[in-house]
Amino acid sequence: MANAAGAVAPVGELSEAATPITTPIAIILFGSPGSGKGTQSKYLVEWLKIPQISTGDMLREHIRQGDAIGLAIMDRMRAGSLVSDELVNQLVFERISQPDCNRGFILDGYPRTPTQAEEMMRLLAARGSSTGKSPGEVVIHLVVDYNVIITRMSGRRVCPKCGTLYNAVSRPPKVVGICDLDGSSLTFREDDREDVLRERLAQYERQTRPLIEFFRATSDRLIEVDASRETPEAVFERIKSELRGVLGQNQFGQDRARA
Numbered sequence: 001m002a003n004a005a006g007a008v009a010p011v012g013e014l015s016e017a018a019t020p021i022t023t024p025i026a027i028i029l030f031g032s033p034g035s036g037k038g039t040q041s042k043y044l045v046e047w048l049k050i051p052q053i054s055t056g057d058m059l060r061e062h063i064r065q066g067d068a069i070g071l072a073i074m075d076r077m078r079a080g081s082l083v084s085d086e087l088v089n090q091l092v093f094e095r096i097s098q099p100d101c102n103r104g105f106i107l108d109g110y111p112r113t114p115t116q117a118e119e120m121m122r123l124l125a126a127r128g129s130s131t132g133k134s135p136g137e138v139v140i141h142l143v144v145d146y147n148v149i150i151t152r153m154s155g156r157r158v159c160p161k162c163g164t165l166y167n168a169v170s171r172p173p174k175v176v177g178i179c180d181l182d183g184s185s186l187t188f189r190e191d192d193r194e195d196v197l198r199e200r201l202a203q204y205e206r207q208t209r210p211l212i213e214f215f216r217a218t219s220d221r222l223i224e225v226d227a228s229r230e231t232p233e234a235v236f237e238r239i240k241s242e243l244r245g246v247l248g249q250n251q252f253g254q255d256r257a258r259a
């Protein structure tokens with residue numbers, strides 16, 4: 001829910017009744033590091049009023065808290081390697097069991113391996129049989145050129161408080177180094193260092209990109225959007241129109257009146 005300053009409300013404040021969609025959907029945002037999954041997730045949260053589930057954010061939160069999970073995954077994350085399927089599957093399972101996910105959710109950064117993809121399909125099917133309302137999945141693939149990613153990620157900054165993403169070139173804050181929304185000092189992610197980024201991209205090519213074939217085979221709702229050339233806003237407009245296309249306009253009860 002956007003407040004007067006245009007910020008996106010924390011997930012806990014999202015009102016179920018306010019979502020414009022009429023049946024639950026699981027949106028899977030798929031794309032390499034730097035393809036814009038985090039930014040598009042935030043637009044989708046604001047539009048659809050369903051929560052974003054970012055496995056990267058959840059894992060970083062464990063590291064920040066310094067708990068047992070955080071300590072166990074810290075080295076792998078710092079090196080740009082994936083953490084275990086077992087752990088991520090468990091975190092996602094617990095998160096989507098919470099009531100704010102009943103109307104759907106946006107998966108950002110999950111699934112990332114064939115084992116995770118199979119587990120996700122099983123979880124979605126199990127939800128359907130326990131609640132009678134299986135969230136139909138829609139996969140959105142953000143397609144971005146490798147060189148564009150390297151340029152983009154080297155200028156990336158993030159607000160540690162509200163999570164807003166900035167980019168020195170394409171999306172600078174009004175005041176250098178300061179978040180427009182809450183005045184916090186911007187930071188950059190430790191794993192955005194160029195050598196670590198190259199490792200993350202290599203992992204993506206090896207383990208994650210092949211999942212596109214899995215989605216092509218298992219889902220008839222795969223949207224592929226070129227996210228290299230246009231602004232994030234323009235990419236989002238494309239996503240909206242494609243989503244309306246695959247879901248059918250009658251999915252957008254309240255939104256239709258406003259369109």
Ligand code: ADP
Nearest residue numbers: 033034055056077080081082083088109110112
């Ligand atoms: P990006 O997509 O830009 O790489 P994320 O924030 O999604 O950034 O992920 C950061 C790191 O968190 C990954 O490099 C990996 O170590 C870990 N991670 C996130 N999601 C998963 C996942 N689904 N499976 C395994 N590791 C993950």
